[in-house]
Amino acid sequence: MKAGTDAYDLKQAVSDGFLVPPKAIDVPLKFPRAGIRYDDLTDDEKDEWDALDWGEDGPPDSVDAADVNDWLFNINTVDQMLKQLMEDGLKVAGGDRLGKTIIFAKNHRHAEFIVERFDANYPAFKGHFCRLIDNQVRYAHALIEDFEVPEKTPHIAVSVDMLDTGIDIPDVLNLVFFKIVRSKSKFWQMIGRGTRLREGIFVDADGNRSDKEYFYVFDYLGNLDFFNAQMEGAEAAGEVARRRLRGLMSLIEPGKQVVVTTNVADVMGAKREVELLDLGGASSLAQFRRKARAYVDAHADHVTLVRLRQGRPLTPTDLDELQKLFLDAGLAGTEEFDRIRKMPDLPDFVRSLVGLERRAALTAFNEALAGTALSPRQIHFVEMIVDYLTSSGKMDPAALYEPPFTDQAPNGISDIFDAPSVTRIVTTLESFEPRLEVAV
Numbered sequence: 001m002k003a004g005t006d007a008y009d010l011k012q013a014v015s016d017g018f019l020v021p022p023k024a025i026d027v028p029l030k031f032p033r034a035g036i037r038y039d040d041l042t043d044d045e046k047d048e049w050d051a052l053d054w055g056e057d058g059p060p061d062s063v064d065a066a067d068v069n070d071w072l073f074n075i076n077t078v079d080q081m082l083k084q085l086m087e088d089g090l091k092v093a094g095g096d097r098l099g100k101t102i103i104f105a106k107n108h109r110h111a112e113f114i115v116e117r118f119d120a121n122y123p124a125f126k127g128h129f130c131r132l133i134d135n136q137v138r139y140a141h142a143l144i145e146d147f148e149v150p151e152k153t154p155h156i157a158v159s160v161d162m163l164d165t166g167i168d169i170p171d172v173l174n175l176v177f178f179k180i181v182r183s184k185s186k187f188w189q190m191i192g193r194g195t196r197l198r199e200g201i202f203v204d205a206d207g208n209r210s211d212k213e214y215f216y217v218f219d220y221l222g223n224l225d226f227f228n229a230q231m232e233g234a235e236a237a238g239e240v241a242r243r244r245l246r247g248l249m250s251l252i253e254p255g256k257q258v259v260v261t262t263n264v265a266d267v268m269g270a271k272r273e274v275e276l277l278d279l280g281g282a283s284s285l286a287q288f289r290r291k292a293r294a295y296v297d298a299h300a301d302h303v304t305l306v307r308l309r310q311g312r313p314l315t316p317t318d319l320d321e322l323q324k325l326f327l328d329a330g331l332a333g334t335e336e337f338d339r340i341r342k343m344p345d346l347p348d349f350v351r352s353l354v355g356l357e358r359r360a361a362l363t364a365f366n367e368a369l370a371g372t373a374l375s376p377r378q379i380h381f382v383e384m385i386v387d388y389l390t391s392s393g394k395m396d397p398a399a400l401y402e403p404p405f406t407d408q409a410p411n412g413i414s415d416i417f418d419a420p421s422v423t424r425i426v427t428t429l430e431s432f433e434p435r436l437e438v439a440v
Helices: 007-015 030-034 043-053 075-088 110-120 141-146 184-194 223-229 233-252 282-296 302-306 316-328 334-341 347-355 357-366 377-394 398-403 417-431
Strands: 022-026 073-074 100-104 130-133 156-159 172-177 214-219 260-262 272-274
Touching: 043 302, 073 075, 073 347, 075 110, 075 172, 075 214, 100 184, 110 130, 110 156, 130 141, 141 156, 156 223, 172 184, 184 214, 184 223, 214 223, 223 272, 233 260, 282 316, 302 316, 302 347, 316 334, 316 377, 334 347, 357 417, 377 417, 398 417
Parallel strands: 022 214, 073 260, 100 156, 100 172, 130 156, 172 214
Antiparallel strands: 022 272
């Protein structure tokens, strides 16, 4: 399955367990968000600032945030980002190596500067671990192919638009937003680069493997808060207009802006995890689902779980006992389970956790067809129904007239059973539909 292209697709796919959710971390760096003021610099930094070649106009009193990483590149800003990424990013190879990472850069010069600073800070990895991939690079597609291979370098791809969309690499574990994004669809496409499932990607000291359960999104430019705030109307329009105006000005006078490299101390604020509101809790729900399934598999004989797997309607008592089971196991808090109780598809969700017992389904179909002498072909067809039902947790009777059932008979079940038997089979299937017990 390809990564979702917007928040709704991703929310549904994460909830269904087809994709993994992001764990989004806001990492505030002062200069890219607020710019640089000369008056805030130390005396030594002011001396260095004044000594730089700023072009005809000389040293400015300030540099806007929009110009940082555009024509002004500050060594300390990029170094702090790289240090935080290398320390906090998800690791592979027993924790010895940073997992596959995409850094979204502002422009080609910015991407080049990031790679230069990486090579300066990590000389043992120089020239191969972190590579620039954009449309100005020769053999960019060959680099992408290497990036897709788990053990091959590069392990960090610094991208300018080229990796924002259209690639699905399961091994990607870290995304770095080092540029401002204001298109909602573009933002979710970029998030989608990390959502692919990857089994067995982590290996512990004992050689035990575990799957990719989430990926990191490190945001240095406030994109997470922007999209959570859902800016609309004049304020957003004004901001977009101002950015477009700056872009047009840079086109009107090409080549006049001097590129400046500074090295003044930036300030990194406290990191904080941000719940992406557009995902509507899908991230935490997906994590709960994985933990709950693992618990259910390990405690399959528990009396509550055995009863729930019989496929009977879900009762308030069932939910109370399931809640106690999960609370005692530390899988969910009271508030989290209260939110689960309010889910519109609660019966389906519980069925997806506990499953449906094959023996219960076989017994129900045997009872429905009691007194009917079944041919080997009919027995095989019923077994196919039971396989489908127990693997999926539920089954729409319409599926009886679709593959794989039409592979056995062109007209589906009606070619195999008479009308009364079809009715009993359909009624039995409907009896297993996940549902809440109706109060009388």
